[in-house]
Amino acid sequence: MVTRFAPSPTGYLHVGGARTALFNWLWARRSGGTFILRIEDTDLKRNTPTATRQVMQDLRWLGIEWDEGPEVGGPNGPYLQSERLDYYTRYARRLLDAGRAYYCFETPEELDAMRAQAEAQKKGFIYPRPPQFPSQQDVEKARAQGKPVTIRFALPLDKPLVVDDLIRGRISFHPAELGGDFIIIKSDGFPTYNFACVVDDYHMRITHVIRGQEHLMNTPGQKALWEALFPGEATPQYAHMSVTVSDTGGKLSKRERPQTLRAALETMPDIDLAKLAAVGGIPVEALQSFLRAESTPDIPAIEAMAAHLDVHLPEINIVDFFRSGYLPETMVNFLALLGWNPGDQREIMTVEELIRSFDPTRLTKSNSLFDRKKLLAFNTEHLRMEPPERVLAHFQAYLREAESPLLRADDPTRARILKLCEGARTFADVERKSIFVFIADDQVVFEEKAVQKVLFKDRALEILRQVREKLAGMDPLTEQGIEEMLRGLAEQRQVGLGKVAQPLRVALCGTTISLPIFDSVSLLGKERTLRRIDLTLRKFEAAAPA
RNA sequence: GGCCCCAUCGUCUAGGUAGGUCUAGGACACCGGGUUUUCAACCCGGCGACAGGGGUUCAAAUCCCCUUGGGGCUACCA
Numbered sequence: 092m093v094t095r096f097a098p099s100p101t102g103y104l105h106v107g108g109a110r111t112a113l114f115n116w117l118w119a120r121r122s123g124g125t126f127i128l129r130i131e132d133t134d135l136k137r138n139t140p141t142a143t144r145q146v147m148q149d150l151r152w153l154g155i156e157w158d159e160g161p162e163v164g165g166p167n168g169p170y171l172q173s174e175r176l177d178y179y180t181r182y183a184r185r186l187l188d189a190g191r192a193y194y195c196f197e198t199p200e201e202l203d204a205m206r207a208q209a210e211a212q213k214k215g216f217i218y219p220r221p222p223q224f225p226s227q228q229d230v231e232k233a234r235a236q237g238k239p240v241t242i243r244f245a246l247p248l249d250k251p252l253v254v255d256d257l258i259r260g261r262i263s264f265h266p267a268e269l270g271g272d273f274i275i276i277k278s279d280g281f282p283t284y285n286f287a288c289v290v291d292d293y294h295m296r297i298t299h300v301i302r303g304q305e306h307l308m309n310t311p312g313q314k315a316l317w318e319a320l321f322p323g324e325a326t327p328q329y330a331h332m333s334v335t336v337s338d339t340g341g342k343l344s345k346r347e348r349p350q351t352l353r354a355a356l357e358t359m360p361d362i363d364l365a366k367l368a369a370v371g372g373i374p375v376e377a378l379q380s381f382l383r384a385e386s387t388p389d390i391p392a393i394e395a396m397a398a399h400l401d402v403h404l405p406e407i408n409i410v411d412f413f414r415s416g417y418l419p420e421t422m423v424n425f426l427a428l429l430g431w432n433p434g435d436q437r438e439i440m441t442v443e444e445l446i447r448s449f450d451p452t453r454l455t456k457s458n459s460l461f462d463r464k465k466l467l468a469f470n471t472e473h474l475r476m477e478p479p480e481r482v483l484a485h486f487q488a489y490l491r492e493a494e495s496p497l498l499r500a501d502d503p504t505r506a507r508i509l510k511l512c513e514g515a516r517t518f519a520d521v522e523r524k525s526i527f528v529f530i531a532d533d534q535v536v537f538e539e540k541a542v543q544k545v546l547f548k549d550r551a552l553e554i555l556r557q558v559r560e561k562l563a564g565m566d567p568l569t570e571q572g573i574e575e576m577l578r579g580l581a582e583q584r585q586v587g588l589g590k591v592a593q594p595l596r597v598a599l600c601g602t603t604i605s606l607p608i609f610d611s612v613s614l615l616g617k618e619r620t621l622r623r624i625d626l627t628l629r630k631f632e633a634a635a636p637a
Numbered sequence: 638g639g640c641c642c643c644a645u646c647g648u649c650u651a652g653g654u655a656g657g658u659c660u661a662g663g664a665c666a667c668c669g670g671g672u673u674u675u676c677a678a679c680c681c682g683g684c685g686a687c688a689g690g691g692g693u694u695c696a697a698a699u700c701c702c703c704u705u706g707g708g709g710c711u712a713c714c715a
Contacts, residue, residue: 097715098715099714099715101714101715131715133714133715134713134714134715136714137714137715195713197713199712199713202712202713206711206712209638210638212638213638213639214638214639215638215639215640215711216639216711239713241713256642259641259642259643262641262642264640264641265640268639268640268641268711269640269710269711270639270640270710270711270712273712274712274713276713277713278713279713281713283712283713283714283715284714284715285715287715288715303709304641304642304643304708304709304710305708305709305710305715306709306710306715307641307642307709307710308640308641308642308709308710308711309710309715331642333642333643333708334708334709336708338648425649428649428650428664429649430649430650432649432650432651434651435651436650436651436662436663436664438649438650438663438664438665439664455643455649455650456642456643456644457642457643457644457707457708458642458643458644458707458708458709459648459649459650460648460649461649462648462649462665462666464648464665464666465648465649465664465665465666466665467665468664468665468666469665471677471678475678512677513677513678514676514677514678514679515676515677515678516677516678520676520677523676524675524676524677545675574674577674578674581674587674588673588674589673589674589675590674591674592674592675593674593675595674596674596675597675600675602675602676603675603676604675604676604677605675605676606675607674607675608674608675609674
């Protein structure tokens with residue numbers, strides 16, 4: 092069995108693409124077959140130079156390795172369609188010679204006009220096949236006149252086209268309603284998707300294809316092409332899966348990120364636009380225009396501004412989830428369960444379990460919504476479940492990507508922090524709770540809310556001073572000693588531990604959320620703990636309400 | 638407009654091919670309670686669905702038809 096994932100290199104790997112790749116990969120692994128990566132870069136206008144590299148990087152992060160394809164090679168290469176042009180021209184020639192394809196010379200404008208006319212008559216557009224196919228001289232004449240030259244496949248109209256879909260069963264199409272003869276070679280000499288796909292699937296000996304529902308209507312045309320090109324040869328078996336839509340409404344689209352930022356900005360009226368624009372590295376005018384929904388800055392600018400304002404953008408691409416602190420194991424598990432299930436009630440599964448259980452006939456027919464809250468729950472579970480060394484390795488990668496101050500910690504410390512954060516939902520949570528240890532003592536940022544709710548209440552500063560004195564007298568500083576001291580103090584003052592621990596926490600971190608307090612003190616050490624308490628007392632004692 | 642696909646809790650889904658064992662199961666979310674040095678996690682409990690209408694049948698979530706709703710395609714994009 093040979094399966095494939097065939098993305099077009101237009102940007103990062105997105106959730107939908109990852110899901111398609113995953114199912115094909117699981118299927119190949121399940122059956123001991125081959126999984127091929129093929130890059131469909133036949134649209135010069137849409138290709139992004141770095142996209143192929145990005146897609147491969149994201150696949151590898153997910154653990155989806157290809158047996159044949161770019162960088163790994165294989166007997167059926169090359170694996171970039173732009174390097175396979177000779178195949179397509181050869182087969183187009185063959186169809187032309189057999190009278191199964193013909194040249195056309197309409198300009199895009201002429202085609203648009205024909206379509207508009209069909210629409211005005213409330214009819215579906217069907218390309219009118221000429222009674223006589225243009226000759227080679229006609230082609231030369233057209234070229235001389237500067238007309239575009241394309242090649243169309245003469246779709247057989249005599250019998251219904253039948254597709255046997257593994258998920259949806261037998262589907263029959265009337266060729267006359269399919270839009271007529273379609274283009275196989277564009278005027279730039281490149282093949283269209285439908286043509287290149289057939290030629291390559293044949294030459295790469297693809298036996299099984301799982302792809303999105305959006306390709307279902309392409310399948311009858313591809314089958315007809317296959318029969319004309321490779322009569323008697325079996326086409327791959329197709330499985331057209333459902334689509335995944337976003338829980339923020341509509342399709343999972345990259346526009347969601349800018350839109351989320353804009354919506355957040357609208358709730359912040361007194362914002363310093365000049366400063367924000369500087370953060371994003373764009374002119375103020377560009378930011379203003381963005382706010383009026385007239386333009387959109389590029390994604391790095393959007394992300395920088397969102398990070399600055401602490402606005403969480405919805406993740407769209409696989410790399411976004413990496414940057415938000417998700418585990419690849421989580422993504423694989425979650426994506427696999429969107430539109431598929433193992434047939435029993437298991438949900439949290441390892442990759443090995445997924446491979447063992449995968450059966451494409453269990454793919455769901457209906458579309459599903461990408462639920463980020465459930466994803467979060469899955470990540471919490473995987474963070475707890477995966478081997479600690481593996482989690483640590485992923486954590487390092489996350490920190491490197493984030494250029495986090497936690498990079499300054501050594502491995503044992505990071506492992507300790509990870510352990511203290513049991514129950515955390517993402518690496519971002521872990522980082523947020525422990526970052527205070529790795530910043531300079533005078534760089535602690537005090538959250539207004541924390542100050543008001545903790546430091547300025549219940550004689551917190553008085554307690555803090557007491558804590559400071561006791562801490563100063565402790566040598567050495569052990570977690571156990573700290574705990575006994577804080578508990579003793581709470582008891583002595585007839586208050587809950589929270590009344591003692593929270594002021595200390597805010598003094599050390601500036602926020603009410605951090606690692607467990609005893610570990611926070613021990614991680615910081617005696618000297619830095621005392622210094623932070625002193626800085627806090629100095630800063631807030633004068634300002635405290637009586 | 639034409640063609641094609643789909644329809645079970647708010648969400649992901651089990652059950653549908655072989656109609657009765659389904660007063661419809663699980664998970665996430667949500668709500669209530671518990672635990673607690675913060676957040677999270679954790680424990681207990683609760684809410685909650687067969688889109689509507691017709692058939693077929695002793696019996697329908699399950700089979701058939703219609704309606705409605707959602708999605709896709711209708712490109713010299715893939």
